Amino acid sequence: MMNKMKILLNGKSIELTDVQTVSQLLDSLDMKAGRVAVELNREIIRKESYESQAIQDGDEIEVLQFVGGGSR
């Protein structure tokens, strides 16, 4: 049986299929764990918890990365 849920990812509503953890979400997005930071409902999720941290329907998730920028 397919497991579907809706989450808010970086401000956009998306539907996930068979994704249950942060780790699986990053894999599905083709994101490497060490290259991004993840917030789940405004709380930072540590890298060590990506595999165990469950995602639920209605969660708000932010995935952030370093970009060019400095003292402009």
Next chain:
Amino acid sequence: MTQESGAIQEIQDKPLQIGDITLHSRLIVGTGKYKSFEETEQALAASGTEMVTVALRRVDFDAGDNLLNHIDTKKYIILPNTAGCYNADDAIRVSRLGREIGNSNLVKLEVLGDPDTLLPNPMETLKALKVLVKDGFTVMTYTNDDPVMAKVLEEEGSTVVMPAGAPIGSGQGILNPNNIRIILERAKVPIIVDAGVGTASDVTRAFELGCEAVLLNTGIAGAKDAVHMAIAMKHAAIAGRQAFLSGRIPKKLYANASSPALDF
């Protein structure tokens, strides 16, 4: 008096210590505004920098590429910054997120007052600094060239204090060298000029005044030829630092002949 063999070397400078980080290059370079990741890589290499500052943003999943694919983290120390934050809470959040990616407690704290001037908001900066210091961060704080504020930031635990030479991206150089001098005279922590550098002589000037380092971005990235401007900035830093270490002559109102005053 003649030099038999081998040129006289530059004065051996001691490395700059920021928390547990040791830097030999005294230029810290931003990674914004370059035309491409390739140009970023080339300019960073040309500048000789050992520390590069990066901002944090939401991932654009359609873009695909990642800045960290183009920055050798074995070669450069990553200095996450809080660029784009206008209040303490956002700056604290961004600092903590950056720590997750960067695996270090280093942060360049900048909390801006408004998007037109991009000048720092001192109240929110101080608020964020206190929380970040308690949280174990090594904080490099961006501030106005205000000697009172610089001292307050130092006393509240800022590891280095980074006064603006001029508004961010304005390229006006060091507008108030007197303030920078007062900050330097009273500081017990390293002072790094951050923002406002337009060209090589601005960098030299900062070091001549006694600043420990210069952080710049637009001065390189915005130049017509960014990579060669990066080389110019590297030499400017060496020139200014060497001049500072060598001890300049005092300024005088009247002439002072350089030939001996002897009879003919």
